[in-house]
Amino acid sequence: MDLNICVLPGDGIGPEIIEQAVVVLEKVCEKFGHKLSLDEAQIGGVAIDAHNTPLPQATIDKCLASDAVLMGAIGGPKWDKIDKSIRPERGLLGIRKALGLYANLRPAKLWDELKDASFLKDSVIGDGLDIMVVRELIGGIYFGEPRGEGVDENGERYAYNTMVYKESEVKRIVKLAFEIARKRGSKLHSVEKANVLDVSQLWNEVAEEVSKDYSDVDYHTMYVDNCAMQLVRNPGQFDTIVTGNLFGDIISDEASMITGSIGMLPSASIGDGKVSLFEPIHGSAPDITGTGKANPLATILSVSMMLRYSFDLDAEADLIEATVAKVLAEGYRTADIMEDGKECLSCSEMGALVASKL
Amino acid sequence: MDLNICVLPGDGIGPEIIEQAVVVLEKVCEKFGHKLSLDEAQIGGVAIDAHNTPLPQATIDKCLASDAVLMGAIGGPKWDKIDKSIRPERGLLGIRKALGLYANLRPAKLWDELKDASFLKDSVIGDGLDIMVVRELIGGIYFGEPRGEGVDENGERYAYNTMVYKESEVKRIVKLAFEIARKRGSKLHSVEKANVLDVSQLWNEVAEEVSKDYSDVDYHTMYVDNCAMQLVRNPGQFDTIVTGNLFGDIISDEASMITGSIGMLPSASIGDGKVSLFEPIHGSAPDITGTGKANPLATILSVSMMLRYSFDLDAEADLIEATVAKVLAEGYRTADIMEDGKECLSCSEMGALVASKL
Ligand SMILES: [Mg+2]
Ligand SMILES: [Mg+2]
Structure with missing residues (x-):
């Protein structure tokens, strides 16, 4: 099968975790004989720095031209003070809207090996x-109209939103x-x-x-x-x-x-169009960016969701999940899920290990 | 001090738990030299059975004439099928409105002795x-206007509420x-x-x-x-x-x-008027009504909140709470919070015990 994936690394630890997820994706495609084409685009803070908007039109175009989008994370203190209308999160809201992604799939799974973390x-x-x-x-109250502020007959301010x-x-x-x-x-x-x-x-x-x-x-x-x-x-x-x-x-x-293990949780945003978006639920973690402490497993598991939901490749998706379970069972951890007696790996070591055990 | 309390036993275990809370209240008043006057009125299912409304005007009048209202619980399967406009819960919404109770105080306290229950x-x-x-x-979306259903320009139904x-x-x-x-x-x-x-x-x-x-x-x-x-x-x-x-x-x-111990949690609903309402957060528990298994402690602790918030009688309120803690520390329990090696008391035994240890 041909897999055309648009990758949006984003900010903070985004590029690091995406890099490892791509290592795993490439290995899976090689193993199952799929032809993988990767494109990359900017979203969030990096896009603001380069183009003064968190979602350049080129990014939308590249996403629309792909079969599926894999995202890292967006935002960070650097962009906290800028104008609300071009904040990094607007990039995420914008791409969801552009792709018509009306459903957010949020698995909350407790891995047997991480039960103590709950x-x-x-x-x-x-x-x-x-x-x-x-x-x-x-939809719903986050987008419902009418919304806003008003002043009532007594001159008192009120504000309202519509859940519809x-x-x-x-x-x-x-x-x-x-x-x-x-x-x-x-x-x-x-x-x-x-x-x-x-x-x-x-x-x-x-x-x-x-x-x-x-x-x-x-x-x-x-x-x-x-x-x-x-x-x-x-x-x-x-x-x-x-x-x-x-x-x-x-x-x-x-x-x-x-x-108890936010660093392990992927998500999918899907719609009626062919292009869905997959991303870990954790944020851009600017405090550990570049330290190698990031956990790439949520992004690797987002790849698994992508294979399952965008391409119906259940065997490939299952293999990734089973390999993550195996790696955990063998005692390998990243810093965020580290326990006594286990071996702590860096972000790239964990990515390489999962890829090698596929 | 003069304490004029209107008691609303309600349905299910309501009358049982209220009876024990009143035993404790009478004992506290006796001990501290307060003059207690009790009145009683109907709300919920019992009121529907007697007057075909969950909140008779006589109940509102008695509540308004009191210094504070102590409620048990309302509702049960007997009234689940009747017309929505006279369902038991309407009695509660109605009395809150009639008394202008805009604030609900919900303590979530874990008693040291019940830590295992969490x-x-x-x-x-x-x-x-x-x-x-x-x-x-x-206020807010539960009461906000406009609300309702409509049909849009494409003939499609929609429904909406306003959070204001x-x-x-x-x-x-x-x-x-x-x-x-x-x-x-x-x-x-x-x-x-x-x-x-x-x-x-x-x-x-x-x-x-x-x-x-x-x-x-x-x-x-x-x-x-x-x-x-x-x-x-x-x-x-x-x-x-x-x-x-x-x-x-x-x-x-x-x-x-x-x-982990819903049976231990009281609540208060207060407003700008002088009359506040106090009740346990648990329901009317029709399944254990009349078995003696009800836990009266949440209602007894509601009496404590009443003394504190309606009458500023902190010493009296503190004494009730300390006595409940003591009874738990001595190993007394009701069925809902029973643990190995403790002594399980009936509703009336627990009420009598707390009153005797004040
Ligand atoms: Mg959230
Ligand atoms: Mg509720």
Whole structure:
């Protein structure tokens, strides 16, 4: 198969982790006989420095011309004070929009070998933790109109945002989540607040309707406040979760954190177009940039997600995940997940090791 | 002092736990020489059965005529199918509104003796956990207008809610939270999503302004998704949290759950009027109603909050809390918090024991 990948290294540790992920990607392609073409473009701070915008048109064009995009991380203190409209994060929002990426897939998986890293007690974790949060990414209250500030009849200031979803927006994300759940544990929780919010009532009606096409998937609804509790109390009850933009932001971050190993977590942003975007959930970590302490595994696992979701290459994706598990089982770690008695590798050593064991 | 208390036992285990809380309240009043007058009124399912409404006018009148309201719990399967407009929970929303209770105080405290109950690892809990979440209760997206459903120009249905706050609403809740923080650990986190939401930007501006009058309180802002993570990662960093209605719903429930002992947690709803409402955060537990398995300690601790917040009777409130700690230290438990080697008491035995040790 031909794989045309656009790589966006970004800022901070972005280039270092991307370099190792590419080493692994090249090795996988070689092993399975795929033809890999790599292109590279700028996003975030580096793009601001070079072009005074976090998302140059050339970057959008290169992404649109590719089959999939692999991103590192963006931002850093250097760009914290610049004008809001050209902040590094705008680059990420912009590319999501340009590619129509309406779904954010956020797996929160606790690797057996890293169970000690979880903040939850062993008795709570039980057999492990393997949750996929499917978050709606370009609708809801983060983008809803009208929004802004006003002054009421008493001369008092107020500010407001609109949480809004239309049927088609709910339908496509819920449908996608059912498809994903079907490939995983066949269980889906739709997280909402329908006892209070009109927008959640519509969400539930649409989700209920979609669920009729997936009678093989165990479908549940759950209020968002209850979900925030259940993730702490009994995370093992969840397989796949689907929810709106704001609730998904909160719930996916909470789910990630209970694993205790943020440096291990990849993500995918996908849409109806052919080009999806894959990136680790951790940030650009300017404090450890250039020290070799960065953990490339989340980016390597993002490559695995890319092979699975953009190219349907499940065997290749499985091999990467199995190799990461093996490397962990053999006692290799990076600084962020280091434990007594294990061997601490640098970013490039870890990348090379995973590639060599594929 | 004269204490005129209106008691609302409600449904399920409500009457059982209220009975024990009243035993303790009577004992405290006797000990400190306060004159206690008790009145009782109906709310929730019992009120629906008797008057076909979850909140009869007589209940509102009695509450308004009192100095403070002590509530048990409401709801149960018996009333799950009835018309939405007269569901038991409407009684609670109604009485909050009638009393102008704009602030919900939700302590999440891990009792030393119950550390094992927490779902978090000992290393995460460290010295313990004592967080007060101050949630705005009658504004924000749960009440914001406009709300509802519509059909767009393409004939597609959509639904929407409005998250809105005006300056005065933010000011009063943030001011109250600063006052509470000052009496506790002098640290306040204002939880919002100002990097995305206009309403949070106004919230922050107002909170920043109020903070100038409280330079003795260590003031921080934090995004709600980060807060959901930090509660799991390092809950010890929090003392007092203030936030809006929706964020507070999620964050206060998550904070409660990490203690692992929902049956121990009281709450207060207060406003600018003189009458506040105090209740345990757990529900009406119809499954154990009448079995004697209910834990009355959250309601007893709600009495403690009532004495502190409605009457400024700190010594009396402290005595109740110290006595609960003592009873736990001596190895007495109820079914929900039972551990090996401890003595399990019934609801009425626990109430009588606390009262006898005051
Ligand atoms: Mg987030
Ligand atoms: Mg709640």
